[in-house]
Amino acid sequence: MVDSIDFYGEKKWCRKCGKNVRYLMSISHSYCVQCGSVVTLFSKDAWRKFNKQLEAIKEARHGNGHK
């Protein structure tokens, strides 16, 4: 039980690892302890929603006069 227990009791989502990971905090971002990528508070599902919204916004912008 001594070995790598959740240190912060909290994890964040790393897109690169594809899972929730422990992270290091910096001033503006948190970083995955495993791969060093920026991690987010979003879960996979939250990302999916978020990306959908982003795409909708992009389409709305790009869709203008594109035919």
Ligand SMILES: [Zn+2]
């Ligand atoms: Zn990672």
